[in-house]
Amino acid sequence: MSTTNQRRLPQILVVTAVAVEQTAISEGIQLTDYDAIIDIITCGVGPAAAAAVTATAITKTNYDLIISAGIGGGFTIAPIGSIVISDVIVAADLGAEDGENFIPVEQLGFGKNDYEVDTMFANHAGQALQQANIQAIIAPIITVATATGSAKSANRWIQNIPNVAAEAMEGSGVATAAQLANIPVIEIRAISNQVGPRDRSSWRITEALHTLKHTFCALAPLFDIQERRIEK
Numbered sequence: 001m002s003t004t005n006q007r008r009l010p011q012i013l014v015v016t017a018v019a020v021e022q023t024a025i026s027e028g029i030q031l032t033d034y035d036a037i038i039d040i041i042t043c044g045v046g047p048a049a050a051a052a053v054t055a056t057a058i059t060k061t062n063y064d065l066i067i068s069a070g071i072g073g074g075f076t077i078a079p080i081g082s083i084v085i086s087d088v089i090v091a092a093d094l095g096a097e098d099g100e101n102f103i104p105v106e107q108l109g110f111g112k113n114d115y116e117v118d119t120m121f122a123n124h125a126g127q128a129l130q131q132a133n134i135q136a137i138i139a140p141i142i143t144v145a146t147a148t149g150s151a152k153s154a155n156r157w158i159q160n161i162p163n164v165a166a167e168a169m170e171g172s173g174v175a176t177a178a179q180l181a182n183i184p185v186i187e188i189r190a191i192s193n194q195v196g197p198r199d200r201s202s203w204r205i206t207e208a209l210h211t212l213k214h215t216f217c218a219l220a221p222l223f224d225i226q227e228r229r230i231e232k
């Protein structure tokens with residue numbers, strides 16, 4: 001019998017929508033030492049692609065944590081250049097319209113809008129980013145299939161989802177696949193633009209990708225914590 005005490009490294013799946021996000025995260029990880037095996041994949045834009053690609057990836061490897069990551073739109077509390085870490089992922093536009101009102105699918109009685117996240121990881125991530133001088137907010141991130149493009153729609157999310165900080169298009173898809181497989185999930189967004197009236201000239205994608213890169217470098221110490229949890 002072998003007496004070698006083999007160390008099992010945590011296995012993390014990072015799901016991005018597009019290649020530039022994948023590259024930024026990969027570069028961030030290479031800036032430091034990670035005690036983890038990290039696979040970074042692209043899924044395309046939108047919750048359906050995110051769910052399908054994540055579900056396929058998790059059939060091949062036993063992941064300990066899944067991170068939905070990339071750039072995103074920020075509400076007023078999350079300025080361009082900041083990072084938002086989810087304390088809940090909300091499938092915000094899943095439901096039915098009733099005239100001027102919106103009824104979330106949960107209230108219709110046949111589905112869910114809110115996906116729980118790994119809040120312990122979120123809190124540790126917030127602290128790690130603070131130490132790295134990266135502005136980070138822990139708050140709800142919504143997933144939409146149609147990006148918000150007016151003040152009226154932005155205000156509707158602010159009114160319906162207390163403390164909402166960011167919007168993107170993949171989180172609830174990744175979370176759906178992760179939770180079906182009982183794998184903890186978290187979403188991390190680097191804010192590239194404000195949510196509201198469409199104004200592509202105000203987007204700061206290069207800056208957001210730079211922040212995303214340094215965020216993943218700063219998160220490296222967290223994977224010791226993740227590992228201790230696996231060994232319990």
Ligand SMILES: O=C(O)c1cccc(C(=O)CC[C@H]2O[C@@H](n3cnc4c(=O)[nH]cnc43)[C@H](O)[C@@H]2O)c1
Binds near residue numbers: 017147200
């Ligand atoms: O041209 C537009 O009006 C437009 C509006 C929203 C997003 C896009 C994209 O091409 C990027 C989609 C991609 O980026 C994430 N993202 C970034 N900012 C936002 C946002 O304000 N609302 C929703 N998604 C956003 C998203 O997760 C996609 O992966 C173009």
